[in-house]
Structure formats: structure tokens, C-alpha cells
Amino acid sequence: MNLILFGPPAAGKGTQAKRLVEEKGMVQLSTGDMLRAAIASGSELGLKVKDVLARGDLVTDEIVIALIEDRLTEAEAAGGAIFDGFPRTVAQAEALDEMLASRGVQIDAVVRLKVDDHALTERIAKRFAEQGRPDDNPESFKVRLEAYNRNTAPLLPYYEAQGKLTEADGMGSIESVAKAIDEALA
Numbered sequence: 001m002n003l004i005l006f007g008p009p010a011a012g013k014g015t016q017a018k019r020l021v022e023e024k025g026m027v028q029l030s031t032g033d034m035l036r037a038a039i040a041s042g043s044e045l046g047l048k049v050k051d052v053l054a055r056g057d058l059v060t061d062e063i064v065i066a067l068i069e070d071r072l073t074e075a076e077a078a079g080g081a082i083f084d085g086f087p088r089t090v091a092q093a094e095a096l097d098e099m100l101a102s103r104g105v106q107i108d109a110v111v112r113l114k115v116d117d118h119a120l121t122e123r124i125a126k127r128f129a130e131q132g133r134p135d136d137n138p139e140s141f142k143v144r145l146e147a148y149n150r151n152t153a154p155l156l157p158y159y160e161a162q163g164k165l166t167e168a169d170g171m172g173s174i175e176s177v178a179k180a181i182d183e184a185l186a
């Protein structure tokens with residue numbers, strides 16, 4: 001099964017993806033984690049994207065599509081993937097559909113975590129104070145939310161038209177969100 005966890009920045013996608021990995025043995029493909037790993041390693045890619053991430057802007061479609069493509073064989077061997085933070089643009093979604101189709105598989109479900117902007121901004125302010133992730137500063141977070149609204153929200157009608165979209169309330173506790181996701185998948 002191939003699942004997309006969809007939602008605005010800081011909606012809790014990563015937290016829920018990790019739980020699904022533990023419970024179902026699927027592979028989590030988080031482009032944000034891959035990009036941060038590249039930055040931490042000091043690779044050429046890391047140097048190229050470091051400032052883009054810090055600002056809160058999106059990196060190019062080409063970069064993230066290549067990162068995902070590199071991991072699809074591994075995901076297939078595990079019986080599917082949880083896509084977290086990818087796709088973020090319609091071009092990425094189209095590329096993903098093509099890459100999966102060429103392997104004879106497809107996206108089975110898209111679960112949208114709904115969290116209101118006010119709650120997101122509060123969560124992120126708390127995370128910035130605790131962890132100091134560079135792109136959690138208020139200015140970059142504003143850019144991330146704008147990028148979501150401009151580039152990523154248009155994926156909702158894309159997946160709705162494919163009949164794959166389900167919604168889960170992302171406002172509650174980690175456990176209650178987990179339950180909502182499980183219900184959406186059932």
C-alpha cells in the first residue's frame with residue numbers, strides 16, 4: 001500500500017508516519033528528512049538547498065523527485081511507502097503517479113490532516129523554542145505556510161478527483177489523530 005500523509009507544515013505528518021512505520025512495517029519517505037540529512041552531511045546537494053530550507057521556500061521539483069525515485073525500489077520491497085512532505089506541487093504529484101505506474105503500483109490513499117493555521121503557528125512557536133529548527137522561526141514559518149497554500153493545497157482537488165482523499169482531524173492528541181488516520185484508512 002502506498003499512502004500520502006497530507007497537510008500543512010507542522011500538522012504532525014512526521015509523527016504519524018513514524019507510528020505507521022512501526023506498526024505496519026512500511027517505509028517512510030520524507031523529503032524534508034532527506035534534505036536535512038543532506039545538509040547535515042555537508043554534501044553538494046546539502047549546500048545547494050541549505051538556504052532554501054532556512055527561508056522556508058520549496059526546493060525545486062527536480063531535486064525532490066530524484067530523491068524519491070532513488071528510494072522507490074526499497075519502498076516496493078517493503079510493500080509500500082508512506083509519503084510525508086511529498087508531493088508538494090502538482091508537478092511532483094504527476095511525477096509520482098508516473099513513477100509508480102511504471103512499477104505497476106499506485107497511490108492507494110491520501111489522508112489529509114486538518115489543523116487550523118492558528119494552532120499550527122502556536123505549535124511551531126513552541127517547537128522553535130524547544131528545538132530551534134532554523135526554519136521554525138516565525139518569518140520562515142510564514143513563508144512555509146504561504147508555500148503550502150499556494151503550491152500544495154491545489155493537490156487536494158487533484159487527489160479528490162482521483163477519489164483517493166480522506167480527511168482526519170489533526171487537532172487532537174497524538175493518539176486521537178492516530179485513531180482518526182486508522183479510521184480513514186479502514
Ligand code: ADP
Nearest residue numbers: 009010031032053056057058059064085086088
Ligand atoms: P514541514 O512539513 O514541517 O514543513 P518538511 O520537513 O516536510 O517540513 O520540509 C522542510 C523543508 O524542506 C520545506 O520547507 C522545503 O524547503 C523542503 N522540502 C521538503 N519536501 C519538499 C518537497 N516535496 N518539495 C519542495 N521542497 C521540499
